[in-house]
Amino acid sequence: MGKDVTVAVGLGERAYDILIGPGLIARAGAEISSRLPGIRTAIITDENVAPFHLEALKAGFEAAGIASSVVILPAGEKTKSFAALQEVVDAILAARLERGDAVIALGGGVIGDLAGFAAGIVRRGMSLIQMPTSLLAQVDSSVGGKTGINSARGKNLIGVFHQPKLVLADTAVLDTLPAREFRAGYAEIAKYGLIDQPDFFAWLEKNWQEVFSGGAARIEAIAQSCRAKADVVARDEFETSDRALLNLGHTFGHALEAAVAYDGARLVHGEGVAIGMALAHRFSVRMNLASPDDAERVEAHLKAVGLPWRMADIPGKLPDADALLAFITQDKKVSRGALTFILTQGVGQSFVARDVPPSQVLAFLKENHPG
Known part of the structure; x- marks a missing residue:
C-alpha cells in the first residue's frame, strides 16, 4: 500500500491535516481514535457510497472502539435541502451525541456540504471529519470549511463556515467512481492551475491521462490541489x-x-465549473484582458479530457440569457448589487474583478447562448 501524503491546513488552534492515500477508509478508526480519543460518531453517507464503503468504515471503527450511528440519504444534488438537513440533525440528536463527538461525512461534495452544515449548527458546533469519496470532494469541497445547502434561488446560499478536525482522502475509492464523475472532479484540479499555477496546468496537459489511470500522478495531482487550496484558506x-x-x-x-434545477442527469457540479472556466476565459477575452489563444488553450484541454466546455454541451433547453443573468445576480459573490467575477489575464493569471457591468455580462451570455 502506498505511503500517505499529508497536507497541513494552517489555521492556528483550528489547524488540521489532510491525509491522502489508498486504504484510508479501512484505517479511519485508528487515525481518528489516535487524534480524538473517546469520541462517538454519526456517519452521514448516501445510497451510492454506502454499498461500497460503509461496512469497511464501520469495521475499522469497531476495531478502534468508536461507537457510531448511520444516516443513509438519497444520492444527488437535491439532497442539499432543508428536508435532508432536518433528517440529519434529528438523527444526531436522537443518538444523543455531544458537542465533542464527531459527524463523519462519508461521500462526495453533497454529503460533505450537508453533513458539515449539520455539524456546524448542532449544539452550536460539533467536531467534523471529512471523508471525501469523489475526486471533486477530495480536491475541493472537503477542504476549507465551507458547508451548506441549496435554495431554489441558487446554489449554496444557506450555510456556515465550519472547519473539519481531519480530512481523510482515500485515493483507492476513486477506482469505483463512474468515468463522468471522475472527469467532473478533474475540472477542479485544472482550476488550481488556471488560478495561479501555470506550471501545474502545463503538467496536467502532459500528464492528465496518468491522473485518470491512477497511481503516482493521481496522488500528486490531488496533493498539489490540496496544497493550493490549503494555502489560500490559511490566508x-x-x-x-x-x-x-x-x-x-x-x-x-x-x-x-x-438553470437546470440541479438535474444531475443534465449537468453535475464539476461540469458546470468546466463550462464556467471556459466562459470566464472567453469573457476575459471579450473584456480585452486576455488573448484568444489562452481561451482556446483552456477549451482544448477541457475537450481533450472529455469535459463540456460551452453551454451548447448541456443537453436540453436552457433558460434565456436574461434568466441566466438573474441566477448570476443571486450569487454569494454579489456585493451590494455589484457583480464580482473571477477573470484572467492568461493561463494561471486569474484575479478578482469587482463591479463588472451587468450589461456586459448579458451581452456575453446572449452571444454564447445555444439558443
Whole structure:
C-alpha cells in the first residue's frame, strides 16, 4: 500500500491535516481514535457510497472502539435541502451525541456540504471529519470549511463556515467512481492551475491521462490541489479577499446548475465549473484582458479530457440569457448589487474583478447562448 501524503491546513488552534492515500477508509478508526480519543460518531453517507464503503468504515471503527450511528440519504444534488438537513440533525440528536463527538461525512461534495452544515449548527458546533469519496470532494469541497445547502434561488446560499478536525482522502475509492464523475472532479484540479499555477496546468496537459489511470500522478495531482487550496484558506478563511479566486468558473457554473434545477442527469457540479472556466476565459477575452489563444488553450484541454466546455454541451433547453443573468445576480459573490467575477489575464493569471457591468455580462451570455 502506498505511503500517505499529508497536507497541513494552517489555521492556528483550528489547524488540521489532510491525509491522502489508498486504504484510508479501512484505517479511519485508528487515525481518528489516535487524534480524538473517546469520541462517538454519526456517519452521514448516501445510497451510492454506502454499498461500497460503509461496512469497511464501520469495521475499522469497531476495531478502534468508536461507537457510531448511520444516516443513509438519497444520492444527488437535491439532497442539499432543508428536508435532508432536518433528517440529519434529528438523527444526531436522537443518538444523543455531544458537542465533542464527531459527524463523519462519508461521500462526495453533497454529503460533505450537508453533513458539515449539520455539524456546524448542532449544539452550536460539533467536531467534523471529512471523508471525501469523489475526486471533486477530495480536491475541493472537503477542504476549507465551507458547508451548506441549496435554495431554489441558487446554489449554496444557506450555510456556515465550519472547519473539519481531519480530512481523510482515500485515493483507492476513486477506482469505483463512474468515468463522468471522475472527469467532473478533474475540472477542479485544472482550476488550481488556471488560478495561479501555470506550471501545474502545463503538467496536467502532459500528464492528465496518468491522473485518470491512477497511481503516482493521481496522488500528486490531488496533493498539489490540496496544497493550493490549503494555502489560500490559511490566508483568507472567510473569503474576504483572495479566497474568492477559488471560485474561478463558479459564477457562470452555479448559474447553469440553477438553470437546470440541479438535474444531475443534465449537468453535475464539476461540469458546470468546466463550462464556467471556459466562459470566464472567453469573457476575459471579450473584456480585452486576455488573448484568444489562452481561451482556446483552456477549451482544448477541457475537450481533450472529455469535459463540456460551452453551454451548447448541456443537453436540453436552457433558460434565456436574461434568466441566466438573474441566477448570476443571486450569487454569494454579489456585493451590494455589484457583480464580482473571477477573470484572467492568461493561463494561471486569474484575479478578482469587482463591479463588472451587468450589461456586459448579458451581452456575453446572449452571444454564447445555444439558443
